[in-house]
Amino acid sequence: MSTPSSSAELTILHLGLGSFHRAHQALYLHRLHQLGDARWVIAAGNLRPDMPETMAALQAQGGAYTLETVTPQGERRYTRIESIRRVLPYQADLAPLIALAAAPATRIISFTVTEAGYYLDANDRLDWPGFPDLRADLAAVRAGQAGHTLYGALATLLRARMRQHSGPVTLLNCDNLRHNGERSRSGLLQFIEALGDTALADWVRTHTTSPNAMVDRITPRPTPDVAERVRAATGWDDRAPVMGESFIQWVIEDHFIAGRPDWARVGVELVDSVLPYEEAKIRLLNATHSCIAWAGTLAGYRHIHEGTHDPVIRKMAHDYVTDDAIPVLLPSPIDLEAYRDVVLDRFGNPAIQDTNQRVAMDGFAKIPGMIAPTIRDRLARGESIASVALLPALFLACLQRWHQGTLPYAYQDQAMDPTAAHAICDAADPVAAFTADPTLWGELASDPRLVSALRDAFSRVQSFISDHQTP
Structure with missing residues (x-):
């Protein structure tokens, strides 16, 4: 499904504003902007108080930063990325994220967490006994507080969207997890069922999709010399640069419930099965x-x-x-x-x-x-x-x-x-x-x-x- 015909600016809310997202998904949307299609933008924030210095730098720079790429032969290139239009400050109650998630213009909620952040056992069931933070998150959401695991946070955000009748939304997993859309969706629904919120479970089944996706680009943690090279090459004292290899790939099952950017124009492979x-x-x-x-x-x-x-x-x-x-x-x-x-x-x-x-x-x-x-x-x-x-x-x-x-x-x-x-x-x-x-x-x-x-x-x-x- 391609982007809706509406001329209003549409939003991808991304959870997990780390190096990989900024070197990968944000670059694809930046490339689309460079072709003159700026109908979609990114707003991003974190579920935990991670990377405070980088987040502060991104906020001060209006979400802009430099991406350095390097080939195996050592050729370096520099791109100023401006597709992240809002950097949401961390709050324990996740209020900025909740507000964006509930906005009708938000049509995709994407996320990057580590493999271990899915809490799934060998049978793809939530491992409640093995993870105290997952049990604590369930108790917090039951008590009306914001969750901070992936599932607790998504339950919090989607409940707000449901209550404000803001329409359907795609949940886009951008992690190295096999069958990542299916498995993150299964974990989310198990979490919601454990909450006992049948209305939310029904709403998620009806008003969201979770396409599987495969992402690929090596993006090491940036070291201080990245900023030095950026300054020498561009003249910009970038406080939040990121670097990665020149290779990049993104394959997504084309199963979006509320539209998507025209990613095929910039090299994303949209397929029936990933x-x-x-x-x-x-x-x-x-x-x-x-x-x-x-x-x-x-x-x-x-x-x-x-x-x-x-x-x-x-x-x-x-x-x-x-x-x-x-x-x-x-x-x-x-x-x-x-x-x-x-x-x-x-x-x-x-x-x-x-x-x-x-x-x-x-x-x-x-x-x-x-x-x-x-x-x-x-x-x-x-x-x-x-x-x-x-x-x-x-x-x-x-x-x-x-x-x-x-x-x-x-x-x-x-x-x-x-x-x-x-x-x-x-x-x-x-x-x-x-x-x-x-x-x-x-x-x-x-x-x-x-x-x-x-x-x-x-x-x-x-x-x-x-x-x-x-x-």
Whole structure:
């Protein structure tokens, strides 16, 4: 569905004003503005008091900022992005977000959160026992307060929209979550049902859609030298620049209930099903990214490109994709071998300076979401999982370093229960304890084929670590 014929300015309300949104979705709308189509604008804010300095800078700059992109060959370009017209200040009651969500001109509510922010178990049910903040959010919304998890916030915003009769709205997920529209919608409806608000549940089912989407662009956390390069190249003392690789992709199922920008004009792929694109991206790119981050950490590297150029780590990633991931994705409309090679070329870009710390985070969400599906598919076909098993084995080795306090950076993992993780590492047989964890493996937990493959892979990882130790 294309944009409505009305000449009034229409709004995309985005939740989660981080680097990725500003280097990706905001750029696509900026490009559309550059073509003379400025019917849609972005208003954005955060659900938590995150990035206060960046938010203040964006507010002072009227939402404008500079995007630096860099090719694998080191060519840098600078674009001043002006599609974010309103930067909403954080308030604990979410009043600015609620007001925008309830406005009739708002036709899309989009969001970016981390994989762990969906609180879904292996069966895509909300994991109420595992997440006290989710239970606290439910109690807050029941009491008439604003929610601050994704589901609590969306329930708060959509309830206001329903009560003001502001019309239908599309909920657009922009995260690295398989079937992200369907799964975030399922989690939202489970949350609303737990609230006992049948009127809101009925309204959401009738007045919203949740298209699946696949997003792709590497956007590391900007370092101070980004602002220095922006100043040298443009003369602007930008206090909130962002940087990313030159590659960019956005594939969306064309299922919008209240219109959308004419994104096809600026390269967005609008399709009937995003499934083959997201499977290729999650398994060939996201899982490979984590493989390189975990292996690079163990080898003593700081940045992703360093590990990518290490021949042993590169072979781990290449073999995982070639031996185990590509075979279970065929047939595909995508040239998967070419895609693999482009991914490794992108990861080897030294100008990106993406850190292992950023990519290695949230392993307890990434293994079930990005790696276990390939293991499950291979086992269902009676095939070897030797190459893919190296990835969780690398993570277990990193987890042991976290447990020992020797990981060279602070590790963040919203889906991890620290007590359970320490218990895995303290176990007499850490591999058995690791493969028995239901958060990681679901129905595969303690499968003898998984345990055997992980034992062999973990032994190979120990040899890899020994070979990379400084003499």
